[in-house]
Amino acid sequence: MNSHDAVRPMEESSSSVTQTKITGIRIHSLSGSLSERFGWSLNWTQSRTATLVEVTTESGLTGWGDGTCDVALLAECADLVIGRSPLEVEAIYEELRRPGGPQQRPGAPTAPGLDLALWDLRGKILNLPVSALLGKQYRSHITPYLTSMYRKDWPDFAQGMAEEAQLWVSKGYRAIKMKTGFSPTVDVEIATAVRKAIGPGIALGIDSNCAYDAGTAIRIGARLEELDLMWWEEPLPADDFEGYRRMRQALRIPLAAGETGSVDWLTLNYLQPGLVDVLQPDLEHIGLTGARMITNLCWLNRIRLVPHNWGTALRTAATLHWMSTCPPLTPAIHPPEILFEFDQTEHPFRDAILAETLAPVSAGGGIAVPQGPGLGVTVLPQIVEKYRTSLVTIGNPR
Ligand SMILES: [Mg+2]
Structure with missing residues (x-):
């Protein structure tokens, strides 16, 4: 698919979907044990962990990302995210970098896991793969x-x-x-x-x-x-x-x-x-x-x-x-x-x-490269639940 062909006029999308707002964020921490430990120069490990970020919207569309998410600081900055359109993913990323956002701390990450979830949502809303x-x-x-x-x-x-x-x-x-x-x-x-x-x-x-x-x-x-x-x-x-x-x-x-x-x-x-x-x-x-x-x-x-x-x-x-x-x-x-x-x-x-x-x-x-809308993949909630060690909720996910 050519990227020029892939861009569709906005009016083809349902306005209720394109105007949907973020209602909440769930941050899932996962961990699972290994059958055999392995090591590198710094450490040995007997487990694997992950942080998955789930973003919900009024329309029912959900976006998923896998990456760092500073829960405490994101909770402080929730008003920069909740109630916004997922189409504003780049604006949200920039605003979280400004003074008042997570990246004011030296070396602190912004919320990359959230950013991935918002790109997933942006693609689902516009019915295009993220690559497009x-x-x-x-x-x-x-x-x-x-x-x-x-x-x-x-x-x-x-x-x-x-x-x-x-x-x-x-x-x-x-x-x-x-x-x-x-x-x-x-x-x-x-x-x-x-x-x-x-x-x-x-x-x-x-x-x-x-x-x-x-x-x-x-x-x-x-x-x-x-x-x-x-x-x-x-x-x-x-x-x-x-x-x-x-x-x-x-x-x-x-x-x-x-x-x-x-x-x-x-x-x-x-x-x-x-x-x-x-x-x-x-x-x-x-x-x-x-x-x-x-x-x-x-x-x-x-x-x-x-x-x-x-x-x-x-x-x-x-x-x-x-x-x-x-x-x-x-x-x-x-x-x-x-x-x-x-x-x-x-x-x-x-x-x-x-x-x-x-x-x-x-x-x-x-x-x-997955070709479906958004990241083009389907997260299985039952597997997330099986390995989940903690769940943090921000806003009112639906
Ligand atoms: Mg390396």
């Missing part, structure tokens, strides 16, 4: 890179990682990412084992989750360069800007970061200085309104944009809509590939919360 609302739809399928390969209680860490990597490659994934950040010796050992196991034709990224200082990372990187890595994600703490600058000069490995940043923070610290090769914002922290800003800034500054995506399939759906509208980075016949993170670690409800399945259409293929 965001801009030109460049592609109908998005290529996933596989995220798994965390640390498990394997007797031999390197062998466990190598075997898991082979398993994912055998399922058709051509780009995969593994955890590192355990120690210089362990990192070189496990990354070398994985590269040897999968061969040279598979794109391999590593993620150290802020484990090192620049001096140590440069020493490790010198030994990893021969592995032809897709990128090295968060080798340093996110705010070690001078360290990232030193690494970028010293190594021939593309650097990637940005998964915890807000729009303003990423723009100031990563985009404007051109700190990293690959920017990895997550809709959890920027919302779709912020994603649109980041997309333009990345394109203008020729920085690769490869979203972080560590949530439920609802967030994956939103990320697919976003990535379908990202312009190619260069005019080449084969520009730098548009990828997004596809988490396949164990998760009790990531996929179960949707009636639809979001998966590659074939081995090695892309994932289809």
Whole structure:
């Protein structure tokens, strides 16, 4: 579908629907246990959690988002949301950023989960997929890179990682990412084992989750360069800007970061200085309104944009809509590939919360961008209820 064809005159929509007002917000906190713990450089976990935001309207249409939502501050700012039209999603996002809104606190998120739910509603009201609302739809399928390969209680860490990597490659994934950040010796050992196991034709990224200082990372990187890595994600703490600058000069490995940043923070610290090769914002922290800003800034500054995506399939759906509208980075016949993170670690409800399945259409293929109105997916209330640990209500949801 061409974006120009997709835009319909407003009068075709029922005026009662287009004029509908937001009546309430429900913020669902979910948690589920894992059958086997897994770890990374910072921690081990035995569970997965999520925050789902549900926005109700007078018309009965409901929007859903998966992302951060500061409950206390949103309750304080409820009058900026309740009684407004969901079509005002961008205005609401901006107003929540102003003094008086959540983002006045240093480092505080606005309400990205709310923003995603409002975009879902906007699409449902206008009977268009979110991708058609965001801009030109460049592609109908998005290529996933596989995220798994965390640390498990394997007797031999390197062998466990190598075997898991082979398993994912055998399922058709051509780009995969593994955890590192355990120690210089362990990192070189496990990354070398994985590269040897999968061969040279598979794109391999590593993620150290802020484990090192620049001096140590440069020493490790010198030994990893021969592995032809897709990128090295968060080798340093996110705010070690001078360290990232030193690494970028010293190594021939593309650097990637940005998964915890807000729009303003990423723009100031990563985009404007051109700190990293690959920017990895997550809709959890920027919302779709912020994603649109980041997309333009990345394109203008020729920085690769490869979203972080560590949530439920609802967030994956939103990320697919976003990535379908990202312009190619260069005019080449084969520009730098548009990828997004596809988490396949164990998760009790990531996929179960949707009636639809979001998966590659074939081995090695892309994932289809949902084509229904809004985010184009259906949240199953019984699954939300099954894993819900708390529910906060703002306004009068109906
Ligand atoms: Mg990461």
